[in-house]
Amino acid sequence: MNENSFYGPIPASLFNISSIQVITLRGNALSSQLPIDMxxxxxxxxxxxRLSFNKLYGEIPSSLGRCSNLELLSLYNNSLAGEVPKEIGNLTQLTQLFLGFNCLNGDIPKEISHLHMLNSLWIESNKFTGPLPPQIGNLTSLRELVLYNNNLTGNIPKEIGRLKSLETLSMASTGLNGSIPNEIGNMMALRHIYLDNNALNGVIPHEIGQLYNLLTLSIDSNKLIGTLPSTFSNMSSVKYISLSHNTLSGALLREIGNMKALQELYLINNTLTGVIPEEIGGLDKLVALYMNDNKLIGHLPRLILNMKSLAALSLNKNALTGNIPGELFTANIKSIDLSDNHFQGSIPPAIGRSLNLTYLGLANNSLSGSIPSTICKLRSLQFLDLSNNNLQVEGISIWNKNWGWTKNLALRLDLTALHDLYIWVVLAAMVESIRVRGSASDAYLLLTAEEGLADDCLSLL
Structure with a gap:
């Protein structure tokens, strides 16, 4: 009786049928409390x-603990409130327990540790408080532990290391603090770790490198310090790493080049120093590389230009130097942000090869020379910021003839580059908005394109 249009209260008579084996009313519009003597x-x-995705409210009755042979209990996505009764520990045959997306509060009952056969525990997006009970380590059959978006306090208990069958650990936005226990290295079956948006501190334990099956590591937006552990390179299967918005320091590991399966790497807003290692160019499956807001120095490594799968590169707000190589502009690249660095030289004409480019930020560098007309081939471009450089616009008539940009392009240039009113008029007719920064007064002139604007303005010249 899933996903019908049933509404009103749950018939209490359902729970009078002693031989009933399955009650599944998922995805209806049932609106009532659970029968107190269910x-x-x-x-x-x-x-x-299974009573998930309804409009049930009230508390979970303690009498539920008398259904002692339940194997699956799903009250997911309702409006249930109050504490989870300790009698839930009597359901020792449970293999799957789904209580997520309700308004349940209070402590996570330690009696839940009696459920030794439990494979899946989903209690996310509630209002649970208090610590994560160390007895959680007794659930040695657990494969999925999903607790995100609660109001817990205290540390991650070291007993969690006993969950050697666990594949998914999801505890983002739970309020946990303290350090990541070294015992996490014992959880060899782990494939996905989500610990972001907490108050975790200390260093990333070296033992994390023992998780050879790990695919996802997300610990961004915490208070982690120290360097990236050298054992990272042992995680040869990992595809996604996000350690952004911490206070990690030191140089990037040369061994990062051994993580051949890596597809996305996010190290935004840390205090990483030193040069970008050449070995990073060996990550031929990397699609997204975000290391902006750090203290990186030196040139772009030549090997990074061999990363043909790279679609997004963000290195803005560092102290990188040298020229921008033309090889960077591949056919696959969609987003490049190198703004707020110390790059010099000209913008390479090879930029015209990146026909899928939607975002290009080169502002606040020391670029010079002419803006190449090949930039007009970028028909997918939606944002272009070249401001605060020493660039010049030449051959505006060629730009107009070969223009391929979309009308919704946001264009930012220096006033010193746009030295002729004619240039303003032509550009205003071709894009939706232009933000022109005055080098002397720091004023902004915003021109918005409208139908017929070019003809009207040209008639005034």
Whole structure:
């Protein structure tokens, strides 16, 4: 009886059928409290109770603990409130427990540790408080532990290292603090770790490098310090790493080149120093590389130009130097942000090869020379910021003839480059908005394109 249009209260008579094995009313519009005596008849045959995606409210009755042979209990995505009754620990046959997306509060009951057969525990997006009970380590059959978006306090208990069958650990936005326990290295089956948006501190434990099956590591927006552990390179299967918005320091590991499966790397807003290692160019599956807001120095490594799969590169707000190589502009690249560095030289004409480019930020560097007319081939471009450089616009008539930009392009240039009113008029007719920064007064002139604007303005010249 899933996903019908049933509404109103749950019929209490359902729980009077002693031989019933399955009750599944998922995805209806049922709106009532759960029957307070729902399992008073000791429904020994009931194996599956699925009432998710309804409009149920009130508390979970303690009598539910008398349905002692339940294997799956799903009350997911309702409006249930109050504390989870300790009698839930009597459901020792449970393999799957889904209580997420409700308004449940109070502590996570330690009696939940009696559920030794549990494979999946999903209690995310509630209002649970208090610590994560160390007894959680007794759930040695657990494969999925999903707790994100709660209001927990305290540390991640070291007993969590006993969950050697766990594949997904999701505890983002839970309020946890303290350090990541070294025992996490014992959880060899882990494939996904989500610990972002907490108050975790200390260093990333070296033992994390023992997680050879890990695919996802997300610990951004915490208070982590120290260097990236050298054991990172042992995680040869990892595809996604996000350690942004911490206070990590030191140089990038040369061994990062050994992480051949890596597809996305986010190290935004840390205090990383030194040069970008050449070895990073060996990550031929890398699609996104975000290392902006650090203290990186030196040139772009030549090998980074061999990363043909790279679609997004963000290195803005560092102290990088040298020229911008033309090889960077591949056919696959969609977003490049190198602004707020110390790059010199000219913008390479090879920029015209990147026909899929939607975002290009080169502002606040020391670039000079002419803006190449090949930039007009970038028909997908939506944002272009070349401001605060020493660039000049030449051959504006060629720009007009070969123009391929979309009308919704946001264009930012220096006033010193746009030295002729004719240039303003032509550009205003071709894009939606131009923000022109005055080098002397720091004023901004915003021109918005409208139909017929070019003809009207040209008639005034």
């Amino acid at each position: 399992c008073k008849h000791s429904l020994h045959s009931l194996r599956l109770l």
